[in-house]
Amino acid sequence: MKIIGVVGLGNMGRGMALSLQRGGFTVLGYDPSPAAARTLAEAGIGIRTSVAALAKEVDALVLSLPTSQVVEAVVNGADGIAANGRRGLLVIDTSTADPASTRKLAAQLDEAGIALIDAPVSGGPKGALNGALTMVLGGSAEDVARAEPVLAAMSAKRVHIGDVGAGHVTKLINNLMCASHLLIAGEAMRLAEAAGVSPARVLEGVNAGSGRSGVTQTNYPTWILNDAFDSGFTMKLMRKDVRLAMNLAEATGTLATAPFSAQAGRLWAASAESVADDEDFNRIVQFIEGRKA
Known part of the structure; x- marks a missing residue:
């Protein structure tokens, strides 16, 4: 895990991207808002113009999005993760989302050789910026262990609850x-x-x-x-x-x-x-x- 992408560079995603950067990762980001993308570019985050571009480059992809509907669009769209992510990619969904949707997306991504864990967060923008979030995790033990270096850069406390969807x-x-x-x-x-x-x-x-x-x-x-x-x-x-x-x-x-x-x-x-x-x-x-x- 060396190159990490972040989709959604708002209050939470911005802080997580900067925490990952401090943690020694190469961080790339995408946000449809030019202003949000520009702020992170000025901080040294590599900005990409699409989710597809990110999914093709990174080892892990962190999602910081407002709703399950947006997560579904990012995963299933023509420019999305399922169609463009390379096999072995690990998706870390930090959104607060519908567990049923999360489980469905995880099954779809698995068919493409892509793993998903749900890792919703507490701690607000300040916690995201300071790498002091709390995460409750859903996913296989293997995938959670693989994600640990990335999660550790963003959070102070992590609790693995169970299989995919349990975090949400x-x-x-x-x-x-x-x-x-x-x-x-x-x-x-x-x-x-x-x-x-x-x-x-x-x-x-x-x-x-x-x-x-x-x-x-x-x-x-x-x-x-x-x-x-x-x-x-x-x-x-x-x-x-x-x-x-x-x-x-x-x-x-x-x-x-x-x-x-x-x-x-x-x-x-x-x-x-x-x-x-x-x-x-x-x-x-x-x-x-x-x-x-």
Whole structure:
């Protein structure tokens, strides 16, 4: 693994490409946005004009894309990976995507002699830039081991969950839990205010007790209490992830026995009426159904 390609040079892909470059790899990239490509070119990343060109040159190809539909187009298009990648290529999909789509794509790529692992990430743009992401991995033990030097350059922690698709299942569950924690934390802090107690002080107490979560320990002090709301992850993206989690629950027959998850899914969908897609996802703590923001 010497030459690594990155498809998608946005907030996350840009940081991952630069982390790979610091890790000693030759890094090539592609993005349909000329501005995104130009920024990376100025940093010494070799820019290619198509996915096909990347797939023909690299040992591994990292995907950092917004939806399964985009991943499918990048894999199956005439200019895509399946038609142009050389045998032995390893595809590392860091997107948060539909596990069923991931498994289907992995089977299609396998017929072309190309391996795929799903490696969705947590840690945001800062983690991507610093090589400090957390990854949950789906794929064969052999493919994950082959990818390890590449993954290590981008992440601080990696957990191999299981076969292809297991990483994306885990990521959807993680994001559903985070989305739910944000909803209950928002309600709890409004309760604290109504009871005449400082939310910041209440959080100190919660974080010393059993009610704490990543939301109370990280999201609130980093992006919410200070009104920063600049995590780099949008309402649109979290709504997509929650929707995928709801689809997974429905497909597996578990939604009927998951009333709290179903309510979280409904509230996140309803928030689109008053919290814009481009707002930071932590804004959900201010959402009250039926009230305009």
